[in-house]
Amino acid sequence: MSETKMMQIKLAERPTGLPDDNTFEIAEVDVPTPGTDEVLVRVEMVSLDPAMRGWLDDRPSYLPPVGIGQVMRALGVGTVVASNHADVAIGDRVAGGFGWQEYAPMMGKDLQPIPPSAPTELALGPLGMTGMTAYFGLLDVGEPKEGDTVLVSGAAGAVGSIVGQIAKIKGCRVVGIAGSDEKCAWLEKDLGFDAVINYKTTEDMYKAVKEACPKGVDVYFDNVGGPLLDVVLAQINLGARIAICGAISAYNATDPVPGPANYLSLLVNRGKMQGFIVFDYAPRYAAAVEEISGWIAEGKIQARYDVVEGLENAPKALLRLFDGSNSGKLLVRVAAV
Amino acid sequence: MSETKMMQIKLAERPTGLPDDNTFEIAEVDVPTPGTDEVLVRVEMVSLDPAMRGWLDDRPSYLPPVGIGQVMRALGVGTVVASNHADVAIGDRVAGGFGWQEYAPMMGKDLQPIPPSAPTELALGPLGMTGMTAYFGLLDVGEPKEGDTVLVSGAAGAVGSIVGQIAKIKGCRVVGIAGSDEKCAWLEKDLGFDAVINYKTTEDMYKAVKEACPKGVDVYFDNVGGPLLDVVLAQINLGARIAICGAISAYNATDPVPGPANYLSLLVNRGKMQGFIVFDYAPRYAAAVEEISGWIAEGKIQARYDVVEGLENAPKALLRLFDGSNSGKLLVRVAAV
Numbered sequence: 001m002s003e004t005k006m007m008q009i010k011l012a013e014r015p016t017g018l019p020d021d022n023t024f025e026i027a028e029v030d031v032p033t034p035g036t037d038e039v040l041v042r043v044e045m046v047s048l049d050p051a052m053r054g055w056l057d058d059r060p061s062y063l064p065p066v067g068i069g070q071v072m073r074a075l076g077v078g079t080v081v082a083s084n085h086a087d088v089a090i091g092d093r094v095a096g097g098f099g100w101q102e103y104a105p106m107m108g109k110d111l112q113p114i115p116p117s118a119p120t121e122l123a124l125g126p127l128g129m130t131g132m133t134a135y136f137g138l139l140d141v142g143e144p145k146e147g148d149t150v151l152v153s154g155a156a157g158a159v160g161s162i163v164g165q166i167a168k169i170k171g172c173r174v175v176g177i178a179g180s181d182e183k184c185a186w187l188e189k190d191l192g193f194d195a196v197i198n199y200k201t202t203e204d205m206y207k208a209v210k211e212a213c214p215k216g217v218d219v220y221f222d223n224v225g226g227p228l229l230d231v232v233l234a235q236i237n238l239g240a241r242i243a244i245c246g247a248i249s250a251y252n253a254t255d256p257v258p259g260p261a262n263y264l265s266l267l268v269n270r271g272k273m274q275g276f277i278v279f280d281y282a283p284r285y286a287a288a289v290e291e292i293s294g295w296i297a298e299g300k301i302q303a304r305y306d307v308v309e310g311l312e313n314a315p316k317a318l319l320r321l322f323d324g325s326n327s328g329k330l331l332v333r334v335a336a337v
Numbered sequence: 338m339s340e341t342k343m344m345q346i347k348l349a350e351r352p353t354g355l356p357d358d359n360t361f362e363i364a365e366v367d368v369p370t371p372g373t374d375e376v377l378v379r380v381e382m383v384s385l386d387p388a389m390r391g392w393l394d395d396r397p398s399y400l401p402p403v404g405i406g407q408v409m410r411a412l413g414v415g416t417v418v419a420s421n422h423a424d425v426a427i428g429d430r431v432a433g434g435f436g437w438q439e440y441a442p443m444m445g446k447d448l449q450p451i452p453p454s455a456p457t458e459l460a461l462g463p464l465g466m467t468g469m470t471a472y473f474g475l476l477d478v479g480e481p482k483e484g485d486t487v488l489v490s491g492a493a494g495a496v497g498s499i500v501g502q503i504a505k506i507k508g509c510r511v512v513g514i515a516g517s518d519e520k521c522a523w524l525e526k527d528l529g530f531d532a533v534i535n536y537k538t539t540e541d542m543y544k545a546v547k548e549a550c551p552k553g554v555d556v557y558f559d560n561v562g563g564p565l566l567d568v569v570l571a572q573i574n575l576g577a578r579i580a581i582c583g584a585i586s587a588y589n590a591t592d593p594v595p596g597p598a599n600y601l602s603l604l605v606n607r608g609k610m611q612g613f614i615v616f617d618y619a620p621r622y623a624a625a626v627e628e629i630s631g632w633i634a635e636g637k638i639q640a641r642y643d644v645v646e647g648l649e650n651a652p653k654a655l656l657r658l659f660d661g662s663n664s665g666k667l668l669v670r671v672a673a674v
Binding site for chain 2: 060061062225230244245246247250256257258259260261262263264265266267268269270271272273274275276277280
């Protein structure tokens with residue numbers, strides 16, 4: 001290994017609202033030497049995800065908050081460059097929670113192997129946590145049946161776009177809500193969504209959802225939260241399922257965010273609203289990867305990627321998730337391979 | 338049949354907020370003659386339920402609203418006094434949607450038979466829709482497991498008190514929230530609730546729930562809605578189930594009622610919030626009645642009744658559901674038998 005110094009990006013202070021220039025700080029540190037059963041991974045790419053905003057807040061959640069002064073948590077793909085673990089060899093391509101740094105010391109058990117042939121983008125997109133989130137959230141929580149109307153918010157996002165395509169595979173009418181005409185066109189023309197709504201140019205979202213879902217909503221896969229959830233609650237069908245994947249509209253709010261006032265529609269319509277965290281499905285990832293791989297091979301699942309060059313650009317790139325300017329899966333290339 | 342005239346109470350105008358003196362009107366009409374396949378029921382008792390408030394509003398719901406000038410809808414128990422239906426005999430005791438009237442013309446198929454030995458109160462309480470609501474809402478939606486903490490709002494109400502007792506039978510820690518010390522004492526001393534909270538004398542409900550549910554909340558059976566739902570959402574355990582039975586705190590609201598701002602706790606904790614309507618479980622009523630009958634015989638299910646004398650008092654009695662002054666199952670005796 002030639003390099004002895006590496007870049008890390010650490011949490012400097014907790015943001016109020018959107019992260020800003022003071023939120024993260026870049027550090028140069030020694031490349032660590034792996035300890036017992038540890039390996040060292042040269043990080044190739046890291047994933048940027050809306051959930052990362054939640055990890056910056058000092059409140060209990062499904063993962064502990066990132067500590068001040070700690071390397072920012074992030075999923076990534078890389079190559080093993082040193083190994084003290086019997087089952088991991090130098091040169092292995094692996095995925096894991098590498099964080100925003102050029103080299104990650106990892107316990108061997110915390111690595112997921114990646115087939116040598118799998119493109120990195122795919123391993124962080126449809127075949128990574130993004131795909132797993134879409135797959136289990138839609139199929140296990142949303143429980144779509146053939147002929148159901150499935151509505152997806154954040155539909156042009158990394159997760160939402162896969163959700164819609166899986167719902168199409170399952171024989172559903174799929175309606176996507178996204179934030180630009182270009183995104184909507186991609187969903188409709190390239191991915192086969194049955195209808196799309198550009199929420200940024202639509203004045204009456206209730207009416208737009210009504211027109212796009214003339215038979216009501218059976219499954220709502222919600223990445224967005226906020227007032228749109230109320231609009232949808234008012235139009236759910238008997239026995240509807242609402243899968244709460246996220247609420248990106250609220251992540252940077254500095255004032256209290258109102259809850260869904262129409263939640264009693266769940267009572268009238270015998271509906272359920274259920275949250276999920278992808279990590280709970282880890283024992284079933286392998287089967288899901290196999291099924292999604294098959295769909296990709298058949299051309300039934302497509303993805304777009306938005307690759308930002310250079311780890312130092314990660315903090316600014318993260319903001320693009322919240323202003324809607326990214327398109328598809330947002331990734332940061334840490335090192336060319 | 339000696340009487341030729343009877344009392345009916347009809348919806349006169351839709352209330353804004355609490356029903357008042359103008360909401361209902363008493364009418365004297367001819368006792369109807371049953372038509373083909375119809376029977377005539379002498380009504381003995383009718384049930385007063387929080388859900389009746391919802392039926393007064395002109396908005397789509399799980400049942401159509403009661404129309405202006407129509408007899409107020411209500412479940413009741415009575416005796417068949419005339420029958421043109423082959424399977425129904427004069428003298429049969431039956432339950433059905435008789436409404437606020439002394440005699441009800443009914444289609445034979447819309448009647449549920451009641452064993453001659455069953456007390457009327459029981460047939461409208463633990464063995465009627467009240468018991469069915471508690472049974473299916475708790476067991477099918479709440480899915481309590483032995484050792485779970487089950488929290489019930491409106492716990493001294495007709496449904497809530499049965500929910501708590503069934504949860505005790507299932508081996509749960511049961512915590513009830515009610516609106517007077519007397520109600521709380523009944524829950525704790527007579528019904529065996531493990532802990533109780535008088536919400537009217539408790540300043541910090543978050544803290545009170547925390548103390549009463551030191552291991553968090555696995556099942557919340559919600560009859561009340563409002564700010565309490567948010568308090569509970571903030572304290573649910575992983576995989577918690579919230580059964581939405583009602584939201585009595587909101588039924589008479591004249592201003593918009595905020596939704597549960599903490600609903601993202603469902604995401605973090607992989608929880609579900611699900612509404613239900615008892616009528617969906619009709620095919621399984623008989624089995625539930627049998628099981629609850631067994632529990633009653635073993636002394637494991639008790640109920641209290643609050644019987645108002647005289648149909649003309651039904652409108653005023655209905656209000657007692659909303660000011661918390663009733664205690665146990667609220668019934669109106671229409672005729673002595």
